[in-house]
Amino acid sequence: MENQQPKKWYFKTWALVVAFISVGPFMLPLVWYNPEFSKRTKTIITAVIVIVSYLLTSVFIRSIKSLSSYYQLLQNAI
Numbered sequence: 001m002e003n004q005q006p007k008k009w010y011f012k013t014w015a016l017v018v019a020f021i022s023v024g025p026f027m028l029p030l031v032w033y034n035p036e037f038s039k040r041t042k043t044i045i046t047a048v049i050v051i052v053s054y055l056l057t058s059v060f061i062r063s064i065k066s067l068s069s070y071y072q073l074l075q076n077a078i
Contacts, residue, residue, distance in 0.1 A: 010030055025053045028046060
């Protein structure tokens with residue numbers, strides 16, 4: 001009988017999702033150290049995380065610019 005060790009908590013899918021929501025692309029080392037993912041899966045996950053992070057950053061920057069212009073209009077009105 002094989003001596004199967006339980007899967008470490010930081011390699012479980014829920015932990016990877018929570019890590020991505022919490023720290024974004026800084027969780028990529030957890031993906032690459034995960035022994036259960038193939039190299040192809042790791043590459044796909046990395047690409048998806050990079051694209052999502054880029055899109056979220058772009059939306060954040062646009063919203064900050066929009067808020068800044070709104071507050072400037074508000075300040076000029078006073």
